[in-house]
Amino acid sequence: MNKTLITSALAVLPLMLSTSANADxxxxxxxxxxEHEFPYxxxxxxxxxxxxxxPATDISCGGVIIAGHYFxxxxxxxTDLGDDFTWxxxxxxGHQRPSLWFNPVKxxxxxxxxxxxxxxxxxxxxxxxxxxxxxxxxNSNWEKSDWTDFHDLIILDLSKYLKKDIQLTKAIxxxxxxxxxxxxxxxxxxxxxxxxxxGDCGESSRNxxxxxxxxxxxxxxxxxxxxxxxxxxxxxxxxxGQKDQYVCSDSVKYNYKxxxxxxxxxxxxxxxxxxxxNKGGIDVTYGVxxxxxxxxxxxxxxxxxxxxxxxxxxxxxxxxxxWNSPTVVEINDIGKDYNITVQNLTVNDVNLFxxxxxxxxxxxxxxxNSDCNRLIKPFDVCHLxxxxxxxxxxxxxxxxxxxxxxxxxxxxxxxxxxIPYDNDKIxxxIPYDNDKxxxxIPYDDNxxxxxxxxxxxxxxxxxxxxxxxxxxxx
Numbered sequence: 001m002n003k004t005l006i007t008s009a010l011a012v013l014p015l016m017l018s019t020s021a022n023a024d025x026x027x028x029x030x031x032x033x034x035e036h037e038f039p040y041x042x043x044x045x046x047x048x049x050x051x052x053x054x055p056a057t058d059i060s061c062g063g064v065i066i067a068g069h070y071f072x073x074x075x076x077x078x079t080d081l082g083d084d085f086t087w088x089x090x091x092x093x094g095h096q097r098p099s100l101w102f103n104p105v106k107x108x109x110x111x112x113x114x115x116x117x118x119x120x121x122x123x124x125x126x127x128x129x130x131x132x133x134x135x136x137x138x139n140s141n142w143e144k145s146d147w148t149d150f151h152d153l154i155i156l157d158l159s160k161y162l163k164k165d166i167q168l169t170k171a172i173x174x175x176x177x178x179x180x181x182x183x184x185x186x187x188x189x190x191x192x193x194x195x196x197x198x199g200d201c202g203e204s205s206r207n208x209x210x211x212x213x214x215x216x217x218x219x220x221x222x223x224x225x226x227x228x229x230x231x232x233x234x235x236x237x238x239x240x241g242q243k244d245q246y247v248c249s250d251s252v253k254y255n256y257k258x259x260x261x262x263x264x265x266x267x268x269x270x271x272x273x274x275x276x277x278n279k280g281g282i283d284v285t286y287g288v289x290x291x292x293x294x295x296x297x298x299x300x301x302x303x304x305x306x307x308x309x310x311x312x313x314x315x316x317x318x319x320x321x322x323w324n325s326p327t328v329v330e331i332n333d334i335g336k337d338y339n340i341t342v343q344n345l346t347v348n349d350v351n352l353f354x355x356x357x358x359x360x361x362x363x364x365x366x367x368x369n370s371d372c373n374r375l376i377k378p379f380d381v382c383h384l385x386x387x388x389x390x391x392x393x394x395x396x397x398x399x400x401x402x403x404x405x406x407x408x409x410x411x412x413x414x415x416x417x418x419i420p421y422d423n424d425k426i427x428x429x430i431p432y433d434n435d436k437x438x439x440x441i442p443y444d445d446n447x448x449x450x451x452x453x454x455x456x457x458x459x460x461x462x463x464x465x466x467x468x469x470x471x472x473x474x
Contacts, residue, residue: 030190030212030264035119038189038211038283040065040172042116044077044272045126046098048108052123056100056108059124059207062190062273063114064172064285067324067345068165068405071114072174073272074288074306075154078112086149087112088142096140112136114158116166119211121191133161148319151245152290153306155319165406171326172274173343174316175284176379177220177247177307186218186277188249188289188303190270207269214264216249218275218286222304223248247287247307249275251300265300266292275305282341282381308379317378320345323357323398323405330410331388337367339383340407342398344376351375352384352398360386361394364409 042063048056063073080087080099088096098112117130126132135142139161146157191207222243251263266273266289274285287305308316324343331338344350352358353366353373360366367385376382386409388394394409 030208030214033119033189033211033213036117036170038172038213039117039130039168039170040283041118041189041211041274042071042114043118043126043191044073045113045115046100046110047113048100048110050125052125056110057124058100059121059126059191060269061271062289064274065116065166065168066172066174067320067322068327069157069159069162070320071156071158072274072285072288073154073156074290075149075152077272078154078156086142086147086154088136088140091140093141094138096142097136109137118191120209121207122209124207131166133158135161148315150312150315151306153288153308153312155316157319165327167328167408168326169328169330170283171324171341171343172276172283172285173324173341173381174308174345174379175277175279175286176310176313177218177286183250184218184220184277185215186249186275186286187213187215188266188270188273188275189213190266190273190289215252216265216275216303217252218277219248219250220286220307222246222302225302245306245309245312246290247275247305249303249305251302263301266303267300313379317345317347320403321347322403325384325398325405325407327406328408328410330412332412334391334411334413335387335389337385337387339371339385340396341381342372342384343381344378346378346399349375349377352382357399358397360396361409363390363392364388364394364396366396 042065043059044061044063046058046060048054051057061073061077063071063077066072075086078086078088078098087098091097098110100110112135114133114135115126115129115131116133118126118128120126120128135156135158141160146160148155189211191211225248249265251265253264271289271291273289275287275289277284277286287307290304290306292300292303306312322345324345325340329338329340342352346357350357351372351374353368353370358366358372365387367387370383370385372382372384374382384396386396388409388411391411391413393411396407396409398405398407
């Protein structure tokens, strides 16, 4: 072997040691998230039963809800044993279920649930969450029009499995990365507290009981990676020749004391989860967790995400062809202007005020001076201004018939929120107690000095009474 060949092999070796797309990732050394901080976050929960004593359970992946009923995650989270296709393909409706490679009882049926707003779990069973959406089993009816995938990115339409859109007071928006932008502060979230065991960071030791987060730096150009093509097991695995399809997160926290933690980043079990950047007060995700790079003492120092490239954006907008925003907005004042951030996920440039994509209930006024009264390109956001003119709840609809998103406006200013007078409660009033008269504050003659003239009035009154008495005697 000549020197050039040896050098090339060594350059590629760290990449060859990277995990395959099927290696799940978890937050390593993260901190607890706040209550309701990420309501749009969901986990993929494959299980034979919601039971701590059931071994066939797996909190395996993350993802986010957008546009009311779409779930954005990693494709490999919805495949069986490394297949290049989803677990529901080639299965009949009503019998579409995933498999668990470690299922100890092969005759048990495994279901797939997407648990929305999940914040806590105990013994691999979700305990604190908002909604559960079962996408498998007797009600399963997956058709090709229900999802779009692009390499390891997948967008699922969950509308078949919901009675109404998921009610979220906070939305997350999809962001288009730019290769020239580097080192943006970001964070990743997920379940897990994976520890390295004697330097081996390739296996998860346990799940965290609480949703975790950690700060990272997003590198849109994945600086330093050598994009050499090498053999991969399936079509959605990382291909280093497609640099514009990926972004990276670099750990900013390191702990390798006794080889027990390593770098703080996404790790085993967090595949599909978001890479979040806060822009102007809104959460924007730039990709789904795809894989990590493992080398000695650099476990997940860098994690790779499949991002929303131009090719991916074209497929996403064709699939959704609607708008993304919170589905619940609470207001407290009548007549006051409020703003909601909305994102164009249609295939066209749209001015909401010059289209059929915007309507509202009669008690809501949409401000034509709004930031949204301009042409909004696909994937761009704008701020929609409105006010409510009475005490009733209302709604705003975004999009056309068949792909509309309803934003429910909850009016907290209602007068009926006041506690009404209850005639049955009059017995709760404290009755007058004659024995308590001594508890009254006695008259203080010194207080007259503060009133200026109280003593003079008393003197005049006594004088008049005395004069009246003398007249009567006469």
